[in-house]
Amino acid sequence: MNEILKLDHVTMQFGGLTAVNDFNNHVREGEILGLIGPNGAGKTTVFNVVTGVYYPTKGKVLFNGLDITSLKPHHITHVGISRTFQNIRLFQDMTVLDNVMVAQHHEIATKDAEKYLVKIGKSKYGANSTWFWRSVFKLGYLRREKEMKDKALNILEKLGLRKLAAEKASSLPYGEQRLLEIARALATDAKLLLLDEPAAGMNPSESQQLVQLIKWIRDEFKVTIFIIEHDMKVVMGLCERILVMDYGVLIAEGTPDEIQENKKVIEAYLGEEWSHVAE
Protein backbone atom coordinates (compact mmCIF):
# COMPACT_ATOMS: atom_id res chain seq x y z
CA MET A 1 0.00 0.00 0.00
CA ASN A 2 0.90 3.58 -0.63
CA GLU A 3 2.41 5.61 2.24
CA ILE A 4 0.09 8.57 2.80
CA LEU A 5 2.09 10.05 5.68
CA LYS A 6 5.73 9.56 6.45
CA LEU A 7 7.56 10.81 9.52
CA ASP A 8 11.19 10.80 8.50
CA HIS A 9 13.45 10.61 11.59
CA VAL A 10 11.45 13.26 13.44
CA THR A 11 12.93 14.61 16.68
CA MET A 12 11.19 17.21 18.80
CA GLN A 13 13.06 18.84 21.65
CA PHE A 14 11.78 21.42 24.12
CA GLY A 15 14.92 22.85 25.67
CA GLY A 16 16.60 19.88 27.35
CA LEU A 17 13.57 17.62 27.07
CA THR A 18 13.32 15.32 24.09
CA ALA A 19 9.60 14.72 23.67
CA VAL A 20 9.95 12.73 20.48
CA ASN A 21 13.21 11.01 19.64
CA ASP A 22 13.97 9.90 16.08
CA PHE A 23 10.42 8.87 15.19
CA ASN A 24 10.68 7.08 11.88
CA ASN A 25 7.51 5.47 10.61
CA HIS A 26 4.64 5.93 8.21
CA VAL A 27 0.88 5.66 7.79
CA ARG A 28 -0.38 3.54 4.90
CA GLU A 29 -3.25 4.75 2.80
CA GLY A 30 -6.60 3.39 3.99
CA GLU A 31 -5.38 1.80 7.21
CA ILE A 32 -6.34 2.44 10.81
CA LEU A 33 -3.08 2.96 12.67
CA GLY A 34 -2.96 3.19 16.46
CA LEU A 35 -0.41 5.07 18.52
CA ILE A 36 -0.29 4.04 22.16
CA GLY A 37 1.99 4.51 25.11
CA PRO A 38 1.97 5.56 28.76
CA ASN A 39 1.12 9.14 29.73
CA GLY A 40 3.78 11.61 28.66
CA ALA A 41 5.24 9.28 26.06
CA GLY A 42 5.03 12.00 23.37
CA LYS A 43 2.01 10.81 21.41
CA THR A 44 0.20 14.14 21.19
CA THR A 45 3.50 15.81 20.34
CA VAL A 46 3.69 13.58 17.26
CA PHE A 47 0.24 14.84 16.25
CA ASN A 48 1.28 18.42 16.90
CA VAL A 49 4.34 18.00 14.70
CA VAL A 50 2.25 16.49 11.90
CA THR A 51 -0.38 19.26 12.08
CA GLY A 52 2.17 22.04 12.05
CA VAL A 53 1.68 23.25 15.62
CA TYR A 54 5.35 22.45 16.30
CA TYR A 55 8.25 22.61 13.91
CA PRO A 56 10.38 19.52 14.54
CA THR A 57 13.95 19.99 15.76
CA LYS A 58 15.12 17.38 13.28
CA GLY A 59 13.52 15.33 10.54
CA LYS A 60 10.79 15.80 7.99
CA VAL A 61 7.09 15.11 7.62
CA LEU A 62 5.97 13.92 4.19
CA PHE A 63 2.35 13.81 3.07
CA ASN A 64 1.82 11.89 -0.17
CA GLY A 65 5.53 12.30 -0.78
CA LEU A 66 5.48 16.09 -0.34
CA ASP A 67 7.42 17.84 2.39
CA ILE A 68 4.87 19.53 4.67
CA THR A 69 7.22 20.06 7.62
CA SER A 70 7.21 23.85 7.38
CA LEU A 71 3.50 24.35 6.65
CA LYS A 72 1.31 26.23 9.14
CA PRO A 73 -1.64 24.44 10.81
CA HIS A 74 -4.23 26.01 8.49
CA HIS A 75 -2.22 24.96 5.44
CA ILE A 76 -1.92 21.42 6.75
CA THR A 77 -5.72 21.27 6.90
CA HIS A 78 -6.00 22.66 3.39
CA VAL A 79 -3.61 20.01 2.14
CA GLY A 80 -5.78 17.23 3.59
CA ILE A 81 -4.91 16.39 7.20
CA SER A 82 -7.44 17.09 9.92
CA ARG A 83 -7.54 16.33 13.62
CA THR A 84 -9.64 16.14 16.75
CA PHE A 85 -8.44 17.12 20.19
CA GLN A 86 -7.77 15.27 23.41
CA ASN A 87 -9.82 17.81 25.36
CA ILE A 88 -12.82 18.70 23.21
CA ARG A 89 -12.31 21.94 21.34
CA LEU A 90 -15.59 22.75 19.67
CA PHE A 91 -16.76 26.26 18.84
CA GLN A 92 -19.04 26.14 21.88
CA ASP A 93 -21.21 29.16 21.24
CA MET A 94 -21.92 28.28 17.60
CA THR A 95 -24.55 25.88 16.34
CA VAL A 96 -23.74 22.29 15.38
CA LEU A 97 -24.32 23.17 11.73
CA ASP A 98 -22.04 26.22 11.90
CA ASN A 99 -19.34 24.12 13.50
CA VAL A 100 -19.33 21.81 10.50
CA MET A 101 -19.73 24.62 7.95
CA VAL A 102 -16.80 26.60 9.31
CA ALA A 103 -14.57 23.62 8.59
CA GLN A 104 -15.23 24.22 4.89
CA HIS A 105 -14.19 27.87 5.03
CA HIS A 106 -10.61 27.08 3.99
CA GLU A 107 -11.95 25.95 0.62
CA ILE A 108 -12.68 29.55 -0.32
CA ALA A 109 -10.21 31.40 1.88
CA THR A 110 -6.88 29.58 1.91
CA LYS A 111 -4.83 29.95 -1.19
CA ASP A 112 -1.17 29.93 -0.12
CA ALA A 113 -0.90 26.14 -0.07
CA GLU A 114 -2.20 25.86 -3.61
CA LYS A 115 1.10 24.64 -5.04
CA TYR A 116 0.98 21.61 -2.77
CA LEU A 117 -2.58 20.91 -3.86
CA VAL A 118 -1.74 21.09 -7.54
CA LYS A 119 0.96 18.48 -7.00
CA ILE A 120 -1.39 16.09 -5.24
CA GLY A 121 -4.21 16.83 -7.66
CA LYS A 122 -6.56 18.26 -5.06
CA SER A 123 -6.77 21.83 -6.31
CA LYS A 124 -10.40 22.15 -7.25
CA TYR A 125 -11.78 24.86 -5.03
CA GLY A 126 -10.35 27.91 -6.72
CA ALA A 127 -9.77 29.74 -3.46
CA ASN A 128 -8.95 33.36 -4.13
CA SER A 129 -9.21 36.75 -2.51
CA THR A 130 -12.32 37.75 -4.46
CA TRP A 131 -14.36 35.40 -2.28
CA PHE A 132 -14.33 37.94 0.51
CA TRP A 133 -16.05 40.61 -1.59
CA ARG A 134 -18.29 38.05 -3.21
CA SER A 135 -19.47 36.85 0.18
CA VAL A 136 -20.13 40.36 1.49
CA PHE A 137 -21.97 41.52 -1.63
CA LYS A 138 -23.52 38.09 -2.21
CA LEU A 139 -22.20 37.71 -5.76
CA GLY A 140 -22.61 34.05 -6.54
CA TYR A 141 -21.90 33.40 -2.89
CA LEU A 142 -25.33 32.16 -1.84
CA ARG A 143 -24.99 29.14 -4.12
CA ARG A 144 -21.62 28.36 -2.56
CA GLU A 145 -23.16 28.82 0.90
CA LYS A 146 -25.92 26.36 0.00
CA GLU A 147 -23.33 23.83 -1.22
CA MET A 148 -21.49 24.16 2.07
CA LYS A 149 -24.71 23.78 4.02
CA ASP A 150 -25.82 20.71 2.05
CA LYS A 151 -22.43 19.09 2.53
CA ALA A 152 -22.49 19.85 6.26
CA LEU A 153 -26.01 18.47 6.65
CA ASN A 154 -25.01 15.40 4.69
CA ILE A 155 -22.13 14.68 7.05
CA LEU A 156 -24.33 15.34 10.10
CA GLU A 157 -26.97 13.01 8.65
CA LYS A 158 -24.43 10.22 8.21
CA LEU A 159 -23.20 10.59 11.77
CA GLY A 160 -26.73 10.83 13.17
CA LEU A 161 -26.42 14.43 14.32
CA ARG A 162 -28.79 15.97 11.79
CA LYS A 163 -31.64 16.54 14.24
CA LEU A 164 -29.26 18.53 16.48
CA ALA A 165 -28.10 20.83 13.67
CA ALA A 166 -29.68 23.97 15.15
CA GLU A 167 -28.51 23.31 18.72
CA LYS A 168 -25.56 25.07 20.29
CA ALA A 169 -22.48 22.85 20.41
CA SER A 170 -22.14 23.45 24.15
CA SER A 171 -25.61 22.02 24.80
CA LEU A 172 -24.72 18.60 23.36
CA PRO A 173 -24.01 15.60 25.60
CA TYR A 174 -20.38 14.58 25.88
CA GLY A 175 -20.47 11.66 23.46
CA GLU A 176 -22.14 13.71 20.79
CA GLN A 177 -19.61 16.50 21.23
CA ARG A 178 -16.89 13.94 20.46
CA LEU A 179 -18.85 12.87 17.41
CA LEU A 180 -19.27 16.48 16.28
CA GLU A 181 -15.51 16.96 16.47
CA ILE A 182 -15.12 14.04 14.08
CA ALA A 183 -17.85 15.45 11.81
CA ARG A 184 -16.06 18.78 11.76
CA ALA A 185 -12.75 17.13 10.91
CA LEU A 186 -14.39 15.19 8.08
CA ALA A 187 -15.94 18.38 6.68
CA THR A 188 -12.49 19.76 5.87
CA ASP A 189 -12.31 17.10 3.14
CA ALA A 190 -9.38 15.48 4.88
CA LYS A 191 -7.74 12.36 3.49
CA LEU A 192 -6.04 11.64 6.79
CA LEU A 193 -7.81 11.93 10.13
CA LEU A 194 -5.82 12.24 13.34
CA LEU A 195 -8.01 11.27 16.29
CA ASP A 196 -6.60 12.15 19.70
CA GLU A 197 -8.25 9.90 22.30
CA PRO A 198 -11.76 9.81 20.81
CA ALA A 199 -12.97 7.29 23.44
CA ALA A 200 -11.82 9.33 26.44
CA GLY A 201 -14.65 9.66 28.94
CA MET A 202 -16.89 7.12 27.22
CA ASN A 203 -18.41 4.09 28.94
CA PRO A 204 -17.64 0.56 27.56
CA SER A 205 -20.76 0.30 25.42
CA GLU A 206 -20.24 3.78 23.96
CA SER A 207 -16.64 2.99 23.12
CA GLN A 208 -17.67 -0.26 21.41
CA GLN A 209 -20.09 1.77 19.27
CA LEU A 210 -17.24 4.17 18.54
CA VAL A 211 -15.09 1.31 17.24
CA GLN A 212 -17.82 0.34 14.76
CA LEU A 213 -18.38 3.97 13.83
CA ILE A 214 -14.71 4.71 13.13
CA LYS A 215 -14.43 1.62 10.92
CA TRP A 216 -17.57 2.70 9.10
CA ILE A 217 -16.24 6.25 8.67
CA ARG A 218 -13.01 4.89 7.15
CA ASP A 219 -14.98 2.96 4.53
CA GLU A 220 -17.70 5.55 3.94
CA PHE A 221 -15.47 8.63 3.60
CA LYS A 222 -12.44 6.77 2.18
CA VAL A 223 -10.10 8.23 4.78
CA THR A 224 -6.99 6.99 6.52
CA ILE A 225 -7.13 7.07 10.30
CA PHE A 226 -4.27 7.64 12.72
CA ILE A 227 -5.51 7.31 16.27
CA ILE A 228 -4.14 7.89 19.77
CA GLU A 229 -6.09 5.95 22.37
CA HIS A 230 -5.67 4.75 25.93
CA ASP A 231 -8.64 2.38 25.95
CA MET A 232 -6.99 -0.94 25.04
CA LYS A 233 -10.27 -2.57 24.01
CA VAL A 234 -10.81 0.20 21.48
CA VAL A 235 -7.23 0.03 20.21
CA MET A 236 -7.16 -3.76 19.89
CA GLY A 237 -10.60 -3.89 18.28
CA LEU A 238 -9.98 -1.08 15.85
CA CYS A 239 -6.39 -0.86 14.69
CA GLU A 240 -4.79 -2.94 12.00
CA ARG A 241 -1.34 -1.87 13.06
CA ILE A 242 -0.12 -0.34 16.30
CA LEU A 243 2.87 1.81 17.19
CA VAL A 244 3.99 1.98 20.82
CA MET A 245 5.90 4.92 22.28
CA ASP A 246 7.62 5.29 25.60
CA TYR A 247 9.67 8.30 26.74
CA GLY A 248 9.57 9.73 23.22
CA VAL A 249 10.98 6.59 21.60
CA LEU A 250 9.14 4.21 19.32
CA ILE A 251 9.58 0.87 21.11
CA ALA A 252 7.34 -1.49 19.16
CA GLU A 253 5.34 -1.88 15.98
CA GLY A 254 2.98 -4.64 14.91
CA THR A 255 -0.50 -6.09 14.76
CA PRO A 256 -2.64 -6.01 17.93
CA ASP A 257 -1.72 -9.64 18.68
CA GLU A 258 2.00 -8.98 18.30
CA ILE A 259 1.79 -5.90 20.51
CA GLN A 260 -0.05 -7.79 23.26
CA GLU A 261 2.78 -10.34 23.33
CA ASN A 262 5.59 -7.79 23.11
CA LYS A 263 7.82 -7.84 26.19
CA LYS A 264 8.98 -4.23 25.82
CA VAL A 265 5.41 -2.99 25.70
CA ILE A 266 4.41 -4.87 28.83
CA GLU A 267 7.49 -3.46 30.55
CA ALA A 268 6.60 0.07 29.49
CA TYR A 269 3.10 -0.22 30.88
CA LEU A 270 3.68 -2.31 34.00
CA GLY A 271 7.32 -1.68 34.85
CA GLU A 272 10.16 -4.18 34.57
CA GLU A 273 9.66 -5.96 37.88
CA TRP A 274 6.01 -6.73 37.13
CA SER A 275 6.39 -7.82 33.55
CA HIS A 276 7.02 -11.46 34.48
CA VAL A 277 3.70 -11.51 36.37
CA ALA A 278 1.89 -10.59 33.19
CA GLU A 279 3.42 -13.50 31.30
Next chain:
Amino acid sequence: MPMKLSNRTNFILTVALVFFVWLLLFFINGHMNTYMIRIVSLIGIYGVMAVSLTLINGITGIFSLGHSGFIALGAYTSALLTMSIHQKEVTFILDKVAWPFNSVQLPFLPATIIGGIVAAVFSFLIGWPSLRLSGDYLAIATLGFSEIIRILALNLRSITNGALGLKSIPQYTNVWWSWTWLLITVLFVGSLVNSSFGRALKAIREDRVAAASMGINIFKHQLLSFVIGGFFAGISGSLYAHWLTTIDPRTTSIGVMLTFNVLIMIVIGGLGSISGAIIGAGLFAILTEWLRFLEEPMKIFSFEFSGIAGLRMLVFSAMFVMVMIFWPRGIMGRKELTWNTLYSKLRRGSGESNE
Protein backbone atom coordinates in the same frame (compact mmCIF):
# COMPACT_ATOMS: atom_id res chain seq x y z
CA MET B 1 -46.73 25.92 11.02
CA PRO B 2 -42.99 26.49 10.68
CA MET B 3 -41.29 28.53 13.37
CA LYS B 4 -39.15 30.25 10.77
CA LEU B 5 -40.06 32.86 8.23
CA SER B 6 -39.08 32.45 4.61
CA ASN B 7 -36.20 34.44 3.17
CA ARG B 8 -38.58 36.50 1.10
CA THR B 9 -40.73 37.46 4.10
CA ASN B 10 -37.58 38.37 5.97
CA PHE B 11 -36.39 40.58 3.12
CA ILE B 12 -39.75 42.32 2.75
CA LEU B 13 -39.99 42.97 6.49
CA THR B 14 -36.46 44.37 6.56
CA VAL B 15 -37.15 46.72 3.66
CA ALA B 16 -40.38 47.76 5.38
CA LEU B 17 -38.48 48.47 8.60
CA VAL B 18 -35.90 50.61 6.82
CA PHE B 19 -38.72 52.45 5.07
CA PHE B 20 -40.47 52.97 8.40
CA VAL B 21 -37.30 54.24 10.09
CA TRP B 22 -36.77 56.65 7.22
CA LEU B 23 -40.35 57.94 7.56
CA LEU B 24 -39.72 58.40 11.27
CA LEU B 25 -36.51 60.29 10.55
CA PHE B 26 -38.40 62.44 8.07
CA PHE B 27 -40.93 63.26 10.76
CA ILE B 28 -38.25 63.99 13.37
CA ASN B 29 -36.34 66.17 10.95
CA GLY B 30 -39.44 68.18 10.11
CA HIS B 31 -41.28 68.49 13.41
CA MET B 32 -38.80 68.31 16.26
CA ASN B 33 -36.48 70.96 17.64
CA THR B 34 -32.82 71.22 16.69
CA TYR B 35 -31.71 69.66 19.97
CA MET B 36 -33.71 66.49 19.35
CA ILE B 37 -32.54 66.31 15.75
CA ARG B 38 -28.93 66.54 16.91
CA ILE B 39 -29.44 63.70 19.37
CA VAL B 40 -31.01 61.52 16.69
CA SER B 41 -28.00 62.15 14.44
CA LEU B 42 -25.72 61.35 17.35
CA ILE B 43 -27.45 57.98 17.80
CA GLY B 44 -26.60 57.19 14.17
CA ILE B 45 -22.95 58.21 14.70
CA TYR B 46 -22.63 56.21 17.91
CA GLY B 47 -24.30 53.32 16.07
CA VAL B 48 -21.54 53.30 13.43
CA MET B 49 -18.87 53.45 16.15
CA ALA B 50 -20.50 50.65 18.15
CA VAL B 51 -21.11 48.33 15.19
CA SER B 52 -17.53 48.74 13.98
CA LEU B 53 -16.17 47.92 17.43
CA THR B 54 -18.58 45.01 17.74
CA LEU B 55 -17.05 43.47 14.63
CA ILE B 56 -13.59 43.69 16.20
CA ASN B 57 -14.33 43.00 19.87
CA GLY B 58 -17.55 41.04 19.87
CA ILE B 59 -17.46 38.95 16.72
CA THR B 60 -13.75 38.31 16.25
CA GLY B 61 -12.85 38.47 19.93
CA ILE B 62 -9.93 40.89 19.47
CA PHE B 63 -9.89 42.92 22.67
CA SER B 64 -8.99 46.23 21.06
CA LEU B 65 -8.85 49.46 23.03
CA GLY B 66 -7.62 51.52 20.11
CA HIS B 67 -10.92 52.51 18.58
CA SER B 68 -10.68 56.19 19.43
CA GLY B 69 -7.40 56.35 17.52
CA PHE B 70 -9.14 55.32 14.30
CA ILE B 71 -12.09 57.61 15.03
CA ALA B 72 -9.65 60.48 15.53
CA LEU B 73 -7.84 59.68 12.27
CA GLY B 74 -11.10 59.74 10.34
CA ALA B 75 -12.21 62.91 12.12
CA TYR B 76 -9.01 64.88 11.46
CA THR B 77 -8.59 63.70 7.88
CA SER B 78 -12.12 64.49 6.78
CA ALA B 79 -12.33 67.76 8.70
CA LEU B 80 -9.11 69.00 7.10
CA LEU B 81 -10.54 68.10 3.71
CA THR B 82 -13.93 69.79 4.11
CA MET B 83 -12.81 73.04 5.78
CA SER B 84 -12.48 75.91 3.36
CA ILE B 85 -8.95 76.99 2.52
CA HIS B 86 -9.61 80.40 3.99
CA GLN B 87 -10.95 78.89 7.23
CA LYS B 88 -7.85 76.75 7.57
CA GLU B 89 -5.59 79.82 7.17
CA VAL B 90 -7.53 81.56 9.91
CA THR B 91 -7.53 78.55 12.25
CA PHE B 92 -3.88 77.58 11.96
CA ILE B 93 -2.16 80.29 13.96
CA LEU B 94 0.72 78.26 15.38
CA ASP B 95 2.04 76.87 12.11
CA LYS B 96 1.08 77.16 8.49
CA VAL B 97 -1.13 74.30 7.34
CA ALA B 98 0.84 71.67 5.46
CA TRP B 99 0.38 70.40 1.91
CA PRO B 100 -1.98 68.93 0.65
CA PHE B 101 -4.50 70.34 3.08
CA ASN B 102 -3.56 73.96 2.27
CA SER B 103 -4.87 73.67 -1.26
CA VAL B 104 -7.84 71.28 -1.24
CA GLN B 105 -11.43 71.44 -0.22
CA LEU B 106 -13.68 68.46 -0.86
CA PRO B 107 -17.38 67.80 -0.43
CA PHE B 108 -18.50 65.82 2.61
CA LEU B 109 -18.96 62.38 1.02
CA PRO B 110 -15.48 61.96 -0.56
CA ALA B 111 -13.89 63.48 2.55
CA THR B 112 -15.66 60.94 4.75
CA ILE B 113 -14.62 58.04 2.54
CA ILE B 114 -11.01 59.25 2.49
CA GLY B 115 -11.20 59.55 6.28
CA GLY B 116 -12.35 55.93 6.44
CA ILE B 117 -9.57 54.79 4.10
CA VAL B 118 -6.88 56.61 6.11
CA ALA B 119 -8.19 54.98 9.29
CA ALA B 120 -8.24 51.58 7.54
CA VAL B 121 -4.63 52.02 6.35
CA PHE B 122 -3.51 52.90 9.88
CA SER B 123 -5.46 50.02 11.38
CA PHE B 124 -3.60 47.74 8.95
CA LEU B 125 -0.25 49.23 10.03
CA ILE B 126 -1.19 48.92 13.72
CA GLY B 127 -2.81 45.52 13.36
CA TRP B 128 0.13 44.01 11.47
CA PRO B 129 2.47 44.02 14.50
CA SER B 130 -0.02 44.01 17.37
CA LEU B 131 -2.31 41.20 16.21
CA ARG B 132 0.55 38.81 16.84
CA LEU B 133 -0.33 39.34 20.48
CA SER B 134 -3.53 38.22 22.11
CA GLY B 135 -5.73 38.97 25.09
CA ASP B 136 -4.56 41.60 27.57
CA TYR B 137 -1.30 42.23 25.73
CA LEU B 138 -3.21 43.13 22.58
CA ALA B 139 -5.49 45.44 24.58
CA ILE B 140 -2.50 47.31 26.01
CA ALA B 141 -0.79 47.50 22.61
CA THR B 142 -3.86 48.93 20.87
CA LEU B 143 -4.46 51.34 23.76
CA GLY B 144 -0.87 52.49 23.36
CA PHE B 145 -1.23 52.98 19.61
CA SER B 146 -4.38 55.05 19.99
CA GLU B 147 -2.57 57.19 22.54
CA ILE B 148 0.33 57.60 20.09
CA ILE B 149 -2.13 58.86 17.49
CA ARG B 150 -3.50 61.38 20.01
CA ILE B 151 -0.01 62.56 20.98
CA LEU B 152 0.86 62.95 17.30
CA ALA B 153 -2.29 65.04 16.85
CA LEU B 154 -1.12 67.17 19.75
CA ASN B 155 2.31 67.76 18.25
CA LEU B 156 1.97 67.75 14.47
CA ARG B 157 0.97 71.37 14.53
CA SER B 158 1.15 71.99 10.82
CA ILE B 159 -1.45 69.27 10.21
CA THR B 160 -3.64 69.21 13.29
CA ASN B 161 -3.14 72.69 14.74
CA GLY B 162 -1.79 71.09 17.91
CA ALA B 163 -3.61 71.55 21.19
CA LEU B 164 -5.85 74.25 19.74
CA GLY B 165 -7.58 71.69 17.55
CA LEU B 166 -9.71 72.35 14.52
CA LYS B 167 -12.54 74.84 14.86
CA SER B 168 -15.43 75.91 12.62
CA ILE B 169 -15.68 72.59 10.83
CA PRO B 170 -18.75 72.85 8.58
CA GLN B 171 -21.71 71.21 10.28
CA TYR B 172 -22.55 68.75 7.52
CA THR B 173 -23.69 65.79 9.62
CA ASN B 174 -27.44 65.61 9.77
CA VAL B 175 -29.92 62.84 10.40
CA TRP B 176 -29.66 61.59 6.82
CA TRP B 177 -25.88 61.33 6.66
CA SER B 178 -25.52 59.61 10.01
CA TRP B 179 -28.37 57.14 9.54
CA THR B 180 -27.45 56.33 5.94
CA TRP B 181 -23.92 55.51 7.05
CA LEU B 182 -25.36 53.45 9.90
CA LEU B 183 -27.47 51.53 7.38
CA ILE B 184 -24.43 50.93 5.14
CA THR B 185 -22.35 49.81 8.12
CA VAL B 186 -25.01 47.42 9.38
CA LEU B 187 -25.60 45.97 5.91
CA PHE B 188 -21.87 45.49 5.29
CA VAL B 189 -20.97 44.10 8.71
CA GLY B 190 -24.19 42.07 8.90
CA SER B 191 -23.58 40.54 5.50
CA LEU B 192 -19.99 39.76 6.45
CA VAL B 193 -20.98 38.17 9.76
CA ASN B 194 -23.60 35.99 8.08
CA SER B 195 -21.15 34.66 5.52
CA SER B 196 -18.50 31.99 5.70
CA PHE B 197 -16.00 34.67 6.71
CA GLY B 198 -18.20 35.69 9.64
CA ARG B 199 -18.36 32.08 10.77
CA ALA B 200 -14.58 31.92 10.60
CA LEU B 201 -14.27 35.10 12.71
CA LYS B 202 -16.62 33.66 15.34
CA ALA B 203 -14.65 30.41 15.30
CA ILE B 204 -11.48 32.39 16.07
CA ARG B 205 -13.28 34.02 18.99
CA GLU B 206 -14.42 30.64 20.30
CA ASP B 207 -11.18 28.69 20.04
CA ARG B 208 -8.04 29.84 18.26
CA VAL B 209 -6.31 26.47 18.27
CA ALA B 210 -9.29 24.64 16.85
CA ALA B 211 -9.90 27.40 14.31
CA ALA B 212 -6.34 27.09 13.02
CA SER B 213 -6.64 23.35 12.75
CA MET B 214 -9.88 23.76 10.79
CA GLY B 215 -7.93 25.61 8.13
CA ILE B 216 -8.51 29.22 9.16
CA ASN B 217 -5.59 31.61 8.85
CA ILE B 218 -6.09 33.36 12.18
CA PHE B 219 -3.77 36.31 11.63
CA LYS B 220 -5.23 37.16 8.21
CA HIS B 221 -8.81 36.94 9.37
CA GLN B 222 -8.17 39.01 12.47
CA LEU B 223 -6.40 41.62 10.39
CA LEU B 224 -9.32 41.65 7.95
CA SER B 225 -11.79 42.26 10.75
CA PHE B 226 -9.52 44.89 12.32
CA VAL B 227 -9.15 46.82 9.06
CA ILE B 228 -12.88 46.77 8.28
CA GLY B 229 -13.64 47.88 11.83
CA GLY B 230 -11.01 50.61 11.43
CA PHE B 231 -12.56 51.79 8.17
CA PHE B 232 -16.01 52.25 9.71
CA ALA B 233 -14.46 53.82 12.81
CA GLY B 234 -12.89 56.39 10.44
CA ILE B 235 -16.28 56.98 8.84
CA SER B 236 -17.86 57.52 12.25
CA GLY B 237 -15.02 59.87 13.15
CA SER B 238 -15.76 61.99 10.10
CA LEU B 239 -19.46 62.12 10.98
CA TYR B 240 -18.59 62.97 14.57
CA ALA B 241 -16.25 65.81 13.59
CA HIS B 242 -18.87 67.36 11.33
CA TRP B 243 -21.43 66.98 14.08
CA LEU B 244 -19.31 68.53 16.83
CA THR B 245 -17.80 71.12 14.45
CA THR B 246 -14.70 71.24 16.61
CA ILE B 247 -12.13 68.59 17.47
CA ASP B 248 -9.04 68.72 19.63
CA PRO B 249 -6.64 66.11 20.99
CA ARG B 250 -7.86 65.94 24.60
CA THR B 251 -8.41 62.49 26.09
CA THR B 252 -11.98 63.45 26.91
CA SER B 253 -13.03 64.47 23.40
CA ILE B 254 -11.70 61.96 20.91
CA GLY B 255 -9.14 60.29 23.15
CA VAL B 256 -9.26 57.19 25.29
CA MET B 257 -12.55 58.25 26.92
CA LEU B 258 -14.32 57.78 23.62
CA THR B 259 -13.00 54.20 23.33
CA PHE B 260 -14.44 53.44 26.73
CA ASN B 261 -17.75 55.07 25.85
CA VAL B 262 -18.05 52.91 22.73
CA LEU B 263 -17.03 49.90 24.80
CA ILE B 264 -19.83 50.71 27.28
CA MET B 265 -22.31 50.85 24.38
CA ILE B 266 -21.40 47.44 23.03
CA VAL B 267 -21.17 45.81 26.44
CA ILE B 268 -24.61 47.14 27.45
CA GLY B 269 -26.04 46.02 24.11
CA GLY B 270 -24.39 42.61 24.21
CA LEU B 271 -20.85 41.83 23.11
CA GLY B 272 -21.10 40.10 19.76
CA SER B 273 -24.51 41.33 18.63
CA ILE B 274 -24.96 43.97 15.92
CA SER B 275 -28.52 44.79 16.95
CA GLY B 276 -27.31 44.91 20.54
CA ALA B 277 -24.62 47.43 19.55
CA ILE B 278 -27.23 49.73 18.02
CA ILE B 279 -29.50 49.40 21.08
CA GLY B 280 -26.49 50.17 23.29
CA ALA B 281 -25.56 53.19 21.17
CA GLY B 282 -29.12 54.51 21.33
CA LEU B 283 -29.35 54.04 25.09
CA PHE B 284 -25.98 55.67 25.63
CA ALA B 285 -26.82 58.73 23.53
CA ILE B 286 -30.26 59.18 25.09
CA LEU B 287 -29.22 58.53 28.69
CA THR B 288 -26.16 60.78 28.67
CA GLU B 289 -28.32 63.61 27.32
CA TRP B 290 -31.37 62.95 29.47
CA LEU B 291 -29.32 62.67 32.67
CA ARG B 292 -28.07 66.22 32.15
CA PHE B 293 -30.84 67.46 34.45
CA LEU B 294 -28.82 66.00 37.33
CA GLU B 295 -26.09 68.55 36.76
CA GLU B 296 -28.42 71.53 36.80
CA PRO B 297 -29.05 73.45 40.01
CA MET B 298 -32.07 71.93 41.70
CA LYS B 299 -34.32 72.46 44.64
CA ILE B 300 -35.23 69.54 46.88
CA PHE B 301 -37.48 70.28 49.93
CA SER B 302 -36.65 73.96 49.78
CA PHE B 303 -32.89 73.18 49.87
CA GLU B 304 -31.02 74.72 47.00
CA PHE B 305 -28.35 72.55 45.40
CA SER B 306 -25.95 73.97 42.92
CA GLY B 307 -25.29 71.69 39.97
CA ILE B 308 -22.53 69.12 40.41
CA ALA B 309 -20.56 68.64 37.23
CA GLY B 310 -20.03 64.98 36.37
CA LEU B 311 -22.92 63.68 38.47
CA ARG B 312 -24.64 62.26 35.42
CA MET B 313 -21.64 60.07 34.65
CA LEU B 314 -21.80 58.79 38.22
CA VAL B 315 -25.47 57.90 37.86
CA PHE B 316 -24.75 56.46 34.45
CA SER B 317 -22.05 54.20 35.91
CA ALA B 318 -24.50 52.99 38.56
CA MET B 319 -27.02 52.15 35.83
CA PHE B 320 -24.27 50.38 33.90
CA VAL B 321 -23.47 48.25 36.95
CA MET B 322 -27.17 47.38 37.31
CA VAL B 323 -27.32 46.25 33.68
CA MET B 324 -24.27 44.08 34.25
CA ILE B 325 -25.87 42.50 37.33
CA PHE B 326 -29.18 41.67 35.68
CA TRP B 327 -27.92 41.00 32.15
CA PRO B 328 -24.31 39.84 32.57
CA ARG B 329 -23.96 39.36 28.82
CA GLY B 330 -25.65 42.63 27.90
CA ILE B 331 -29.18 43.23 26.72
CA MET B 332 -28.95 41.05 23.62
CA GLY B 333 -26.12 38.72 24.63
CA ARG B 334 -24.73 37.28 21.42
CA LYS B 335 -28.17 36.93 19.88
CA GLU B 336 -29.41 39.11 17.08
CA LEU B 337 -32.80 40.75 17.06
CA THR B 338 -34.19 39.12 13.92
CA TRP B 339 -37.64 38.73 12.52
CA ASN B 340 -37.48 35.05 13.34
CA THR B 341 -36.86 35.62 17.04
CA LEU B 342 -39.66 38.19 17.17
CA TYR B 343 -41.98 35.86 15.29
CA SER B 344 -41.36 32.89 17.57
CA LYS B 345 -41.74 35.16 20.65
CA LEU B 346 -45.08 36.37 19.35
CA ARG B 347 -46.28 32.86 18.64
CA ARG B 348 -45.20 31.65 22.04
CA GLY B 349 -46.86 34.69 23.61
CA SER B 350 -50.23 34.02 21.97
CA GLY B 351 -50.09 30.35 22.96
CA GLU B 352 -50.43 29.10 19.40
CA SER B 353 -47.21 27.19 19.43
CA ASN B 354 -47.59 23.48 19.78
CA GLU B 355 -43.97 22.88 20.66
